[in-house]
Amino acid sequence: MKVGITCYPTYGGSGIVATELGLELANRGHEVHFISYANPIRLDPGVPRIHYHEVDVSTYPLFQYPPYCLALASRMAEVADSYGLDLLHVHYAIPHSIAAMLAQQMMAPVRRLPFITTLHGTDITLVGAEPSYFPITRFSIEQSDGVTSISEYLRQRTVDVFGVRREIRVIENFVNCDVYRPDPQKTGAREYAPEGEKLLIHISNFRPVKRVLDCIRILAEAAKRAPAHLLMVGDGPDRGAAEHLARELKVEHRVSFLGKQNHVERLFPLAHVLLLPSELESFGLAALEGMACGVPPVATRVGGVPELVRHGVDGFLEQPGDIAAQAARVVELLRDEALHDRMARESRRSAQERFCSDRIIPQYERYYDEVVNGRAQAA
Numbered sequence: 001m002k003v004g005i006t007c008y009p010t011y012g013g014s015g016i017v018a019t020e021l022g023l024e025l026a027n028r029g030h031e032v033h034f035i036s037y038a039n040p041i042r043l044d045p046g047v048p049r050i051h052y053h054e055v056d057v058s059t060y061p062l063f064q065y066p067p068y069c070l071a072l073a074s075r076m077a078e079v080a081d082s083y084g085l086d087l088l089h090v091h092y093a094i095p096h097s098i099a100a101m102l103a104q105q106m107m108a109p110v111r112r113l114p115f116i117t118t119l120h121g122t123d124i125t126l127v128g129a130e131p132s133y134f135p136i137t138r139f140s141i142e143q144s145d146g147v148t149s150i151s152e153y154l155r156q157r158t159v160d161v162f163g164v165r166r167e168i169r170v171i172e173n174f175v176n177c178d179v180y181r182p183d184p185q186k187t188g189a190r191e192y193a194p195e196g197e198k199l200l201i202h203i204s205n206f207r208p209v210k211r212v213l214d215c216i217r218i219l220a221e222a223a224k225r226a227p228a229h230l231l232m233v234g235d236g237p238d239r240g241a242a243e244h245l246a247r248e249l250k251v252e253h254r255v256s257f258l259g260k261q262n263h264v265e266r267l268f269p270l271a272h273v274l275l276l277p278s279e280l281e282s283f284g285l286a287a288l289e290g291m292a293c294g295v296p297p298v299a300t301r302v303g304g305v306p307e308l309v310r311h312g313v314d315g316f317l318e319q320p321g322d323i324a325a326q327a328a329r330v331v332e333l334l335r336d337e338a339l340h341d342r343m344a345r346e347s348r349r350s351a352q353e354r355f356c357s358d359r360i361i362p363q364y365e366r367y368y369d370e371v372v373n374g375r376a377q378a379a
């Protein structure tokens, strides 16, 4: 099949899922065309059957806000026409879904161009629920030829918040278990922890919903009872505050802020525990990537996270903001080697048996087939 994929190409779970999906599809013989304003971060150039089409948003003194959505729609229609795309698959409803709908209408005199919208989380729970975006988000969901959601939680939330009656297919996030794999030797960990401290890791876009300050507080508490060092990977609005808090709590020597990293599959395997203290998480892709590397998560019982992490089996779930409880779980995992080994094994097994690309990508392929052949249930 020939698929056009649009996503936010910079850092963020939805762009990562879209990029990994494109790579997996290309690997399975499909032709994939990324259409976006920048090359998606995890997309190395030169991959066979992958094409990248940049959207150029020209400015003009009249445009206080350059009309990206329109430029994107034009490019989508152009690429669809030139390369004979079978469908467009957009990740994150706003504004990608509306751009796809416009491209579809532009192509209508030529042929049918169906589009699928994949909902990732904040497009529904935060942005889409804002009064100014609410009606257009609902409209874009109704107009899509197919809609998928990355967890059952997000599907239900979309139904509850938007009163959507059409089918929303749940296709959970996935991980490539050959790329994300454990390293029992934890080669390279000493670079960050020369005294042999165990490493904790947090990876996110450092937005308030991620509660990154909690990571620093958890580390400070846990380090009183077990030697530990925290890797903070990513960047975003709360990074400065997190660095400040580390100094205030006098643990700055125990925290490494690594900034945005392209090859997180090299960092996860160094860690013993992954921290995901989010206020809300529709899935928690970072936790899945960590689990595939045999790193049990200490996460919060919010949104779709319990669909991924089974409390006491392959990780622990506590309440958001409960630093004492999360720190206590970290200490358990750092001190009790047998417990850690068991959970690390279960994490890996869980990723392999429930969320490996080989299990999930065929679900997208089947859905594409239904949508292209007009068998998916619309509004």
Ligand code: GMT
Residues within 6 Å of the ligand: 011, 012, 013, 014, 015, 017, 092, 120, 121, 122, 123, 150, 173, 204, 205, 209, 280, 281, 282, 283, 284, 285, 286
């Ligand atoms: O919160 C983020 O990291 C960004 C956001 C996005 O759309 O880029 O992530 C959402 O999509 C991810 C991939 O499907 C999910 O794993 C995250 O749970 C989800 N974030 C939230 O729901 C807050």
